[in-house]
Amino acid sequence: MTSRVILISPAMSAALREARFDDGCPLEDGGAARARSAAGVLPRAARALAAPGARCRQTASALGLDAEDAPELAGLDVGRWRGRTLAEVSAAEPEAVAGWLSDPAAAPHGGESVRGLCERIAAWMAEAARLSGRTVAVVEPDVVRAVTVRALGAPEAAFWRIDVPPLHAVEFSGRAGRWNLTPGRPLDRQHDH
Structure with missing residues (x-):
């Protein structure tokens, strides 16, 4: 049995535009409109999920x-950095940010490390592999x-080398x-396939 997972990044929000650690802000009007215009371009799915953040739930709804x-x-979970811009945190805590960006086990913000996130998500992917459809x-x-990172067996340090633009779909089968990756594509009608 082959399982397929399509992960969609949320549409544009003020936090994303400002390089601010998400604090639950809603989608920008333009981001919501772009998501609405992409409604219907996704293939049928046995199940649809949305992460708990406001921009993920709003993107799912708009789609x-x-x-x-x-x-x-x-x-x-970026702990006490939530709501602050990367520039603000870098100015106030340069060593902490440098350590966080270079050591996947570091969590100077008091939240979750990149390693912890990768492990948590790997457990979810193991469950997803058992589902048909x-x-x-x-x-x-x-x-x-x-x-x-986990699907490709890449080192956790590669986490920061992966760009994920707003409203893109990345497919794993x-x-x-064992997972295979189909690189991301924008969710708009010009790129529908």
Whole structure:
């Protein structure tokens, strides 16, 4: 049995535009409109999920997905950095940011480490591999990065080398603990296939 998982990054929000650690802000009007215009371009799925963040839930809704809440797919918990920009944190805590970006086990913000996120998401992927049919999930870009790292067997340090633009779909297919990756594509009608 082959399982298929399509991960969709959320549409644009102010936090994303400002390089601010997400604090639950909603989608921008343009991001929501772009997601609505992409409704219907996804293949049929046996299940639709949305991570608990506001922009993930709003993107799923704008895409017309009747998505179940999936707290296990929450983005990286950045603890006390939530709501602050990367520039603000880098200015106030340069050593902490440098350590966080270079050591996957570091969590100077008091939240979750990249390694912890990768392990949590790997457990979810193991469960997803047991399901037949296609799963579509709207998740934060860091979840897409974690799945990609684990699916490819890449070192966790590669996490920061993966770009995930807004409103992109990345597909994984697998069985027996082995996943293949179909690189991301934008969700708009010009790129529908």
